[in-house]
Amino acid sequence: MKTRFDGKKAFAHLSVLTEDIGPRHGSSRNEIKAAKYIYKHFKDLGLKPTYQDYPIYSFERAEATLTRPDGSEVPCEPFPMTARTPPQGVSGKVVFLEDAHEAFLDERLAGSIVVTFNNFNRTLYEEFLKFKPAGLVSIQSAHSQLHVASPWRLDLEREVQTLPSVCLTYKDGVALIHDLPETLTIRSKTFGEGWRVGKNVIADLAGTGPSDDVIIVCAHYDSVWIGPGAFDNGGGIAAIMELARVYREKGSKYNLRFCAFGGEEMGLWGSKGYVKSLQDLDKKARKTNTCEASQNRTELDRIRFVLNLDMVGMYHGRSNALVLGPSDIAASVRFLSNRLRYPIGIQEDKVYSSDNRYFNFLGIPSLSFNRCGFADGQGHTAGDTIDNCSPEGIAHISQFVESWIDEYLMALHRFPFKRALPTSSQQSVDKLLNGKTPFHAYDRAALLKQAKKK
Numbered sequence: 001m002k003t004r005f006d007g008k009k010a011f012a013h014l015s016v017l018t019e020d021i022g023p024r025h026g027s028s029r030n031e032i033k034a035a036k037y038i039y040k041h042f043k044d045l046g047l048k049p050t051y052q053d054y055p056i057y058s059f060e061r062a063e064a065t066l067t068r069p070d071g072s073e074v075p076c077e078p079f080p081m082t083a084r085t086p087p088q089g090v091s092g093k094v095v096f097l098e099d100a101h102e103a104f105l106d107e108r109l110a111g112s113i114v115v116t117f118n119n120f121n122r123t124l125y126e127e128f129l130k131f132k133p134a135g136l137v138s139i140q141s142a143h144s145q146l147h148v149a150s151p152w153r154l155d156l157e158r159e160v161q162t163l164p165s166v167c168l169t170y171k172d173g174v175a176l177i178h179d180l181p182e183t184l185t186i187r188s189k190t191f192g193e194g195w196r197v198g199k200n201v202i203a204d205l206a207g208t209g210p211s212d213d214v215i216i217v218c219a220h221y222d223s224v225w226i227g228p229g230a231f232d233n234g235g236g237i238a239a240i241m242e243l244a245r246v247y248r249e250k251g252s253k254y255n256l257r258f259c260a261f262g263g264e265e266m267g268l269w270g271s272k273g274y275v276k277s278l279q280d281l282d283k284k285a286r287k288t289n290t291c292e293a294s295q296n297r298t299e300l301d302r303i304r305f306v307l308n309l310d311m312v313g314m315y316h317g318r319s320n321a322l323v324l325g326p327s328d329i330a331a332s333v334r335f336l337s338n339r340l341r342y343p344i345g346i347q348e349d350k351v352y353s354s355d356n357r358y359f360n361f362l363g364i365p366s367l368s369f370n371r372c373g374f375a376d377g378q379g380h381t382a383g384d385t386i387d388n389c390s391p392e393g394i395a396h397i398s399q400f401v402e403s404w405i406d407e408y409l410m411a412l413h414r415f416p417f418k419r420a421l422p423t424s425s426q427q428s429v430d431k432l433l434n435g436k437t438p439f440h441a442y443d444r445a446a447l448l449k450q451a452k453k454k
């Protein structure tokens with residue numbers, strides 16, 4: 001099938017995002033810079049982009065040192081949400097846990113600086129905290145020689161992350177273990193921490209057909225705070241920027257809404273804010289009965305389908321499609337894969353952590369594409385650089401996405417997929433919600449107000 005997606009054009013966007021701008025975690029100065037770059041691209045295409053504010057609990061940067069009793073420093077990186085220590089730091093006797101396993105957790109940990117390898121899960125971490133350690137020195141696993149930003153993601157929740165915590169490369173960690181001092185001192189703090197404002201960038205391309213439905217084409221443009229986020233997800237955002245150009249030129253039967261979401265890595269804050277704003281409007285419209293008179297449909301009702309790109313662009317790799325919705329969607333990918341002889345792994349009913357999630361919670365189906373590579377281990381680290389990506393790597397999956405859009409959205413007389421989740425998908429969603437509402441304890445408007453006060 002003939003496609004117009006240009007890998008070189010997309011790669012140029014990726015280069016600006018990762019090389020010129022660099023790491024861009026939610027609400028940081030660099031994230032705002034990236035938002036402006038994406039906005040300008042949409043505007044240059046003749047679309048009318050808008051910014052949408054989203055609230056996020058975040059910070060601007062963090063600093064830490066790890067010091068031996070003789071005053072020498074061990075190279076380290078702070079966890080993004082490390083706890084603030086007094087200026088002299090916190091010191092304690094060193095306890096080395098070969099493994100973060102419950103068998104190792106006991107009273108020895110009280111007041112100590114714990115040196116261990118990165119392998120907590122949340123339950124174990126909470127158990128660990130009960131023994132009141134004074135600080136954590138976490139060593140990155142052997143397969144990555146890099147500093148890692150968020151090894152198990154607890155560090156991003158202030159209520160849970162109460163410890164001064166630093167991360168070491170495998171090499172520095174092993175050197176420390178081989179010559180373990182009696183005590184260690186951690187000094188750490190974050191700057192600009194609290195509720196902050198981030199930006200989503202949204203651009204509509206009006207459809208030429210009769211349908212009032214809206215198809216969301218989205219990707220997150222933020223990265224973890226320590227890495228430039230090339231394949232996760234500079235490649236995905238570069239792909240939707242280029243897809244916007246392609247469909248601007250060849251036209252679209254449906255209303256396409258290109259959404260560049262921020263704050264994904266720190267907890268899907270951008271897409272959460274966007275979906276919640278739709279739900280808030282929906283509730284208001286129903287209360288005051290101001291739904292668009294013709295069909296009595298709110299903006300939320302119009303959102304028909306979500307196409308998400310997260311993790312794209314690696315030089316070598318393997319393509320995947322993740323479906324949450326009617327099984328026709330998976331079948332459509334399977335047929336096209338067969339016809340084009342394009343190898344792609346298809347997974348159904350998997351509610352993974354990406355921007356489609358809050359749409360799914362409200363019953364909107366999604367299809368997510370990614371292309372994971374052989375350097376996956378670098379994801380969420382300083383090693384997720386543009387060196388692992390190429391124009392061909394971005395075009396590889398993106399041309400398949402373009403073919404899929406042409407075949408299943410543009411060529412058919414009617415939109416082929418129901419706006420509903422089958423029972424199996426619904427069960428995956430419910431399991432994740434664990435009996436709570438999707439926006440449990442989340443008041444977007446109030447949080448935004450609080451964030452803007454500062």
Ligand SMILES: [Zn+2]
Nearest residue numbers: 232233310311
């Ligand atoms: Zn991602």
